[in-house]
Amino acid sequence: xxxxxxxxxxxxMGMTNKKSLKCEQHLGHNAMYWYKQSAKKPLELMFVYxxxxxxxxxxxxxxxxxxCPNSSxxxxxxxxxxxxxxxxxxxxxxxxxxxLNYGYTFGSGTRLTVV
Amino acid sequence: SQQxxxxxxxxxxxxxxxxxxxxxxxxxxxxxxxxxxNSGRGLVHLILIRSNEREKHSGRLRVTLDTSKxxxxxxxxxxxxxxxxxxxxxxxxxxxxxxxxxxTRLQVFP
Numbered sequence: 394x395x396x397x398x399x400x401x402x403x404x405x406m407g408m409t410n411k412k413s414l415k416c417e418q419h420l421g422h423n424a425m426y427w428y429k430q431s432a433k434k435p436l437e438l439m440f441v442y443x444x445x446x447x448x449x450x451x452x453x454x455x456x457x458x459x460x461c462p463n464s465s466x467x468x469x470x471x472x473x474x475x476x477x478x479x480x481x482x483x484x485x486x487x488x489x490x491x492x493l494n495y496g497y498t499f500g501s502g503t504r505l506t507v508v
Numbered sequence: 509s510q511q512x513x514x515x516x517x518x519x520x521x522x523x524x525x526x527x528x529x530x531x532x533x534x535x536x537x538x539x540x541x542x543x544x545x546n547s548g549r550g551l552v553h554l555i556l557i558r559s560n561e562r563e564k565h566s567g568r569l570r571v572t573l574d575t576s577k578x579x580x581x582x583x584x585x586x587x588x589x590x591x592x593x594x595x596x597x598x599x600x601x602x603x604x605x606x607x608x609x610x611x612t613r614l615q616v617f618p
Binding site: 435495 | 607
């Protein structure tokens with residue numbers, strides 16, 4: 394247990410479904426991140442939230458919609474996904490967004506399969 | 509564009525041997541970090557080395573940084589089967605976020 398909890402661990406969804414991924418941290422961190430990890434590709438940064446405000450959106454398709462209701466929780470809402478969106482989705486947190494003197498703490502990820 | 513690239517992509521060794529992985533990056537950095545990922549799990553932070561440091565140790569891990577060559581290496585001494593994982597370097601490239609490479613897959617055989 395790293396201090397960042399992601400649910401569910403596995404998710405299979407059809408292309409017309411709507412689902413949400415949840416991430417929770419009680420480390421007192423101020424920044425939270427969504428990363429996508431596909432086979433044989435570098436981790437792709439999707440979204441960054443600092444103090445509950447979105448500070449980064451790396452040209453992610455609108456079928457991915459993040460939400461950060463408070464500093465401890467981060468969601469990724471999924472809608473009308475494509476098979477190529479199948480991947481491991483990782484949530485991470487860090488003490489502060491603009492000071493990278495500490496490492497990130499990652500959750501165990503959600504393995505998403507779009508059928 | 510990719511900031512960090514690890515080399516080799518895959519490495520297989522026997523227990524007790526040392527494992528060395530390399531990372532090259534493209535732009536100046538504030539610090540460089542190494543992470544480990546067990547199969548299908550999240551990444552675990554191993555060690556951070558600042559741009560003004562040349563070497564850092566943590567247990568069986570030794571990290572070096574050569575900013576003139578824009579490269580870093582991670583040495584795992586006396587490897588164990590439990591060290592089997594993928595290892596990633598990550599750099600900040602003077603930005604506010606970490607950029608990861610594609611990783612080195614390490615297999616340690618008992």
